[in-house]
Amino acid sequence: MSARDEILGRIERVTGKRSAADVAASYARIDRGYRRRHHDGDVLALFAERVADYRAAVRLVPSDELPGAVAESLAARGAGAFAVPSGLPDAWLARVPAERIARDPAPADLDGLAGAVTGCAAAIAETGTIVLDHGPGQGPRALSLVPDYHLIVVTADQVAADVPEALERLDPSRPLTFVSGPSATSDIELSRVEGVHGPRTLEVLLVP
Template sequence: MSGAREEILRRIERITPTRPAAEVAADYAGIDRSYLRRHHDEGVLDLLAERVADYRATVRKVAPAELPGAVAEALSARPGTHAVPDGLPAGWTAGIDPARLARDPAVADLDGLAGAVTGCAVAIAETGTIVLDHGPGQGPRALSLVPDYHLIVVEAGQVAADVPEALERLDPLRPLTFVSGPSATSDIELSRVEGVHGPRTLEVLLVG
């Protein structure tokens, strides 16, 4: 770190000092939550699939026993090596040649990979958003941003009906990545371009 950068960070710290984690957690717990927390009581898996597909992602619903075969089928359509983060259940990739998997790769190696397979922390049916907190089975944030293809496995128990319910399941002190479809942006003429800031292709396996 350069001396100039250190000085800038010191000045920022003096203006807005870092608060103790316990204080931040207490403030978070004190938020008034008397608002409506759920807009849907039934059909949340179907709603999630519909909303995720609206973002131009591919969604497939599978039974738990079908998951290894579905993962293998998805990756077989994409030649190359795919990243597998530490903590991903081994059974999910049981149908794939181990030579095609890069387990817990270094960030510097991600650009040369065909894609990545991860789990998630929670999914929000109302918005079609999948949230990674980069715990076991999810890898570092770069894993969900650098490879051109991202396959996310969402288990039925991870699906929350709406945003408030989802936030209650998340730790605000963890790094959170909110995924709403493949990476996309638009220029001043509203021409959509995908893959600029993250994966060009997002595929979701909804297990339930």
């Protein structure tokens, strides 16, 4: 018996084994009378403002200008190739030289790349948070954590006003990564250090 099985067995002995129907009934009884959104205005503008508050670079880019904006952002990062996951629309990369695209790189190769380009699963205007569920166009979690630079494309239909709305769009069984600005931490003297456990630079292209 594994340690996991032993721990779960102890919990089950105390709480009793519950059927899937019991769990679903308990979930349905949760009071959800809380406020679902704090803003009814322009959620895209709010999202862009909150993302910028986290020291991320954010640009509003019309859909027909997105390929050029992606190419411009990557060119500004200097030399090197960028990790690109399967499922990322080819049209987004139409103006990026082929030699600068590393499709589905191995985890061991990520540290040597100039950055990563992904889409997302959802975004939250109230908190300026981007959610990855690592499905098509997003790649494995390591792809969004190891490279020093991360470019994320967010489309208007992916932006929810607040957390409850965003969570309804997500599958809780998937591995979810919540991104609120570039990776940052502070020591005991509150000296901010970026890039410790994720990308040092986060850039967001918001497509209205």
